[in-house]
Amino acid sequence: MNLPHPLARSLVTVRKGPFFIDLGVAACALAAFFAVVSTGVYWFQKPMPVVPISSSVSVLPLYAFYSIVRMIIAYFLSLAFAVTYGYIAAYNARVEPWMIAVLDILQSIPVLSFLPPVVLAMVALVPGHQLGIEMAVIFLIFTGQSWNLAFSFYTSLKTIPREMLEASRIYRYSAWQRFWQLEMPFSAIGLVWNSIVSVAGGWFALIFCETFTMGARNFQLPGLGSYIQTATNGGDVHALLAGIGAVIVIVVATDQQVWRPLIAWSDKFKFEQVESADEVKSPILELIRHSKICQTLPGKIWSRIEEPLYERLAQTRECRVVKPLDAQAGKTSPVLYALAAAGALAVCWAAAQAILMLKSVTLADLRLLLEGAAATFLRVNAALLISAAWTIPVGVAIGLNLRLARVVQPVAQIMASVPATAFFPVLLIGLVKLGGGLGIGSIALMLLGTQWYVLFNVIAGAIAIPSDLREVASLYHFTRWQRWTKLILPGIFPYLITGMVTASGGAWNASVMAEYSHVQGATLQTIGLGAQIDAATDSGSFSMLLMATMMISLMVVTMNRLVWRRLYRLAETRFKLES
Amino acid sequence: MQETAATNPALEAPPATDxxxxxxxxxKYYAQPSQNRIQVIAPTDLSIVPGEILAxxxxxxxxxxxxxxxxxxxxxxxxxxxxxxxxxxxxxEINVSIVFQSFALFPWLTVLENVEAPLQARGVAPAERRERSMRMIDMVGLDGFEAAYPxxxxGGMRQRVGFARALVVEPEVLFMDEPFSALDVLTADNLRSELLELWTKKTMPTKAVxxxxxxIEEAVLLADRIIVLGRNPGRIRTDFPVHLPHPRDRKAEAFTQLVDYIYKVLTRPDVAPAAAPGQPGAVRDQRQMGYQMLPHARPGGIAGLLELLxxxxxxxxxxRLADDLAFEIDDLLPIVDAAQLLGFxxxxxxxxxxxxxxEEFANSEILRQKELFRNAALENVLLLRQIRRALDAKSDHTVREDFFLDLLDEQFSEEEGQRQxxxxxxxxxYGEIFDFDAARRRFVLPDALDEEIAAGEDAS
Incomplete structure (x- = not known):
């Protein structure tokens, strides 16, 4: 598979599916929301203790450790989920369109708007308040990470060359052998790149989740996010800097010690038959490769497990008979139909309940929400325009200068994965000091997180403009205007769109936190859908919360369908540089 | 061990035990929503017997x-x-192997691991697995490359790995799907003769290939029996044994005669071969062909062939033409078919x-060539004539591609429809019969497009 845009979130999926599938999925989402909220309300009356968060620098390593553990658990959960989900979707023609529609919608919904109900539900379900919040946070990071991983795995499975599949059939591979020798290796590169994006998104959400408050209730967890928040509220500059420094150190260290070795290692799974010249190098991988123990020990242990398994598998029918690739799916049993019908009924009922809950939304509320939606929409697009406005000239200038690009690009890549949430408190204090409102300030907050994606992709696009085209431009003395309109802008278009799609997702997500904040005892807020979500959370008004969440999801999905998907298709067809 | 289970058919099958x-x-056919179906392969009988290479x-x-x-x-x-x-x-429990055109090796496994994998699937113990694989790698001449990645x-060495992997399971029948067509001429020649040597000396543990x-030459060079297939739908045109002794000489009279004979069969698809006996009739439910199958040739190729001729x-x-051009029939036939279709x-x-x-076409300069091409195409190709008529008839002089694709889908598979x-x-x-706007997937009259461009320039 060809992965030209490493930091692309596969937001824009091309799929065919009837409209009713979307409706069904929407109903499922409503039903899920209702289930979550009704369990949450049950708990809502109970009192709860608050964990004191220290702002002493000496606890920082411990807090960092907590955050990292949360991250790791959430990541591996997402990976396991993604692989299972992708596998089932790819090999079951009947459920495939449904599962892909679900993925498509879920990955465009801003995760953070689900935080309040999920926290409440988890705390209600799990005995022990602390554990409940932990699980809620992990669950939320998980939901932020798993969709694009699942999608990547699914598309990889679908693009395995036919002859490879035929080879695995004719040589009578078991499903186990096929998974480890064909499907996993073939998907490895996509999974690695998407993991990088996922984990970056995970940090963003984690830091926000750790500082979550709801009305008078405080759901803070000891971790980097709450540390930064506490330091900000206490006005402790040293602690604040230390906290932010810790976040950056962790991100850079992850990049150097986890992702780079992984990328270098995954190079062997490249499905091209020629060896490529430029490789990512990683000293750590070299170290591991040269260590005798690391080389032989895992293999020995693995074969201990594997060999008996293969011997047993070889006796099964699966390994003795060649199965046709175009086998028709068998008849579904009536039990399955009954189950599906029952499930559909339950979903309808719960969705109806959720809609009934909306009754309490007054007309005034609705107007407020619509105004908020318009304001947030404008703000998100303003943030996108501003990031495009500065990153295009700068990115192109960097990208056309190869020496500079080699230095800047990795930095931009790392900047894109530093969670903007860590900087929010600082920016907020600045805003308070300057006396500016959040109206403009929230745009700045969105920019903080989104512009790096665009910059990174524009640089990549400028690098990818073939040098012979550039030579043609200078040979025929293109004017500056011609150069930009005929060469540079079309050349970077696919990359720019990729960056913008990712940035737009990030900006919507950021709106939830950027439009409403508690800083140093004061509440900063502006008109916006994100602010409405937060305000509804603070006052425990679930009908408003549901309404606002529905609106934000609807807007994102519509934007994706109407604008981004079309632009993406254009980028894929007309502006694709054939290599 | 399990291979032996199926190799004792003497009890069940009547005379043709072997x-x-x-x-x-x-x-093979694809059902269409509108009742009629697209026949890809007509009902066919075929058998593979021990001791022969069947092409x-x-x-x-x-x-x-x-x-x-x-x-x-x-x-x-x-x-x-x-x-x-x-x-x-x-x-x-069948025991066959396939050698693929694209090799289909797993790029993340070494040569040895690639060859071992089918044995692993059969539960062969590691030591025996290694030993058998190494022997097979030696046999195909890849000694010393066990630890290399594909x-x-x-290319030639990769296909050797493909052969080693196929042979390591000691298949009864070795299937090969255009195994040499991704290789350059010399490498392919070399590999072919080595394969033949393994086969004739019985070093190769297979009963049939x-x-x-x-x-065509490859088939005549290797096969003991050749089956020639025809198109629309796929069916057996002729089936005959080849009695030339190995190694065969390409220059020999008998060899070239055979090649020539196959060419004649292939280039006259309209002459019906003797009907296969014992066929239940009326299985082909195909609607009468409305559109002729367009050969996938470029106008430049047609002009080139005519000039050469x-x-x-x-x-x-x-x-001789194919030989001089170093073309295989898949390269030459579409061009010949296309020129034939256009009456050139x-x-x-x-x-x-x-x-x-x-002759007139070949002698003309480019603009006249286009005109002749246009006339010939409009006269002989139904699809082009229809598109042009639709464009002329509509007031805005544009038609969506989908419209014609739907018509084609009635008759061809979706993939072939798109290729058509x-x-x-x-x-x-090429013939300036219409222009095609690829971004909007629409056909446009050439003049209409000019006007549009002119309008666009005025506006800016």
Missing amino acids: VIIRAEGIE LLGPSGSGKSTMLRMLTGLSTPSAGQVFWHGTPIHEA KELS FLVTHN LDRGGRDDMY LKVEEGDAVITPSG MDTAVTWGR
Whole structure:
């Protein structure tokens, strides 16, 4: 598979599916929301203790450790989920369109708007308040990470060359052998790149989740996010800097010690038959490769497990008979139909309940929400325009200068994965000091997180403009205007769109936190859908919360369908540089 | 061990005990929503017996790869059945291998691991696995490359790995799907003769070889029996044994005669071969062909062929033409078919003969050539004529591509329909019959597009 845009979130999926599938999925989402909220309300009356968060620098390593553990658990959960989900979707023609529609919608919904109900539900379900919040946070990071991983795995499975599949059939591979020798290796590169994006998104959400408050209730967890928040509220500059420094150190260290070795290692799974010249190098991988123990020990242990398994598998029918690739799916049993019908009924009922809950939304509320939606929409697009406005000239200038690009690009890549949430408190204090409102300030907050994606992709696009085209431009003395309109802008278009799609997702997500904040005892807020979500959370008004969440999801999905998907298709067809 | 289970068919099958794989009336068709169906392969009987190399030869679109996949159990026939030593193939434990055109090696496994993998699937213990694999790697001449990754090897060496992997399971039948067509001429030659040597000296642990190819010489060089397939739908045109002794000499009279004979069969698809006996009639439910099948040739290729032919006095042997151009039949046939369709050329007794209009075409300069091409295409190609008429009839002079694709889908599979459309677009653009706006997927009259551009320039 060809992965030209490493930091692309596969937001824009091309799929065919009837409209009713979307409706069904929407109903499922409503039903899920209702289930979550009704369990949450049950708990809502109970009192709860608050964990004191220290702002002493000496606890920082411990807090960092907590955050990292949360991250790791959430990541591996997402990976396991993604692989299972992708596998089932790819090999079951009947459920495939449904599962892909679900993925498509879920990955465009801003995760953070689900935080309040999920926290409440988890705390209600799990005995022990602390554990409940932990699980809620992990669950939320998980939901932020798993969709694009699942999608990547699914598309990889679908693009395995036919002859490879035929080879695995004719040589009578078991499903186990096929998974480890064909499907996993073939998907490895996509999974690695998407993991990088996922984990970056995970940090963003984690830091926000750790500082979550709801009305008078405080759901803070000891971790980097709450540390930064506490330091900000206490006005402790040293602690604040230390906290932010810790976040950056962790991100850079992850990049150097986890992702780079992984990328270098995954190079062997490249499905091209020629060896490529430029490789990512990683000293750590070299170290591991040269260590005798690391080389032989895992293999020995693995074969201990594997060999008996293969011997047993070889006796099964699966390994003795060649199965046709175009086998028709068998008849579904009536039990399955009954189950599906029952499930559909339950979903309808719960969705109806959720809609009934909306009754309490007054007309005034609705107007407020619509105004908020318009304001947030404008703000998100303003943030996108501003990031495009500065990153295009700068990115192109960097990208056309190869020496500079080699230095800047990795930095931009790392900047894109530093969670903007860590900087929010600082920016907020600045805003308070300057006396500016959040109206403009929230745009700045969105920019903080989104512009790096665009910059990174524009640089990549400028690098990818073939040098012979550039030579043609200078040979025929293109004017500056011609150069930009005929060469540079079309050349970077696919990359720019990729960056913008990712940035737009990030900006919507950021709106939830950027439009409403508690800083140093004061509440900063502006008109916006994100602010409405937060305000509804603070006052425990679930009908408003549901309404606002529905609106934000609807807007994102519509934007994706109407604008981004079309632009993406254009980028894929007309502006694709054939290599 | 489990291989032996199925190799004792003496009890069940009547006289033809030796037959390893037998296909009875297998066919392939796609059902269309509108009742009629697209026949890809007509009902066919075929059997693979021990001791022979069987070559399946045919132009592209004759379904030879599909045939191979049905015979190996990778694809289920729409009707009919395949038997492995008398048992239906999906109940039998078959022991075959395929050598693929694209090699289909796993790039993340080393040469040794690639060869070992099929044995692993059969539960062979590690030590024995290694030993058998190493022996096979030695046999194909890859000694010393066990630890290399496929991408470090040349194409020919990769296909050797493909052979080693196929042979390591000691298959009863070795299937080969155009195994040499991704290789350069010299490498392919070399590999072919080595394969033949392994086969004739019985070093190779297989009972029969089934070769799918579109290379006539390759088939005549290797096979003991050749089956020639025809197109629309795929069917057996002729089936004959080759009695030439190995090694065969390409220059020998008997050899070239055989090649020439196959050319004649292939270039006269209209002459019906003797009907296969014992066929249940009226299975083909195909609606009468509305559109002719456009050969996928470029106008430039047609012009080139005609000019070459004119250079040689307007008539030449097809076999010589292909040989001189270093073309295989898959390269040459579409061009010949296209020229024939346009009335520029005729095929007589395996010779290509230029017609007067073809002569005029070849002698003209480019603009006149386009005009002649346009006239010939509009006269002879229904699809192009229809597109042009639709464009003329509509007031805005544009028509969506989908409209014609739907019509084509009635008659061709979706994939072939799109290919037909692509070829039609190439021809139409060349002959200035219409223009095609690829961004909007619409056909446009050439003048209409000019006007649009002019309007756009005025506006800016």
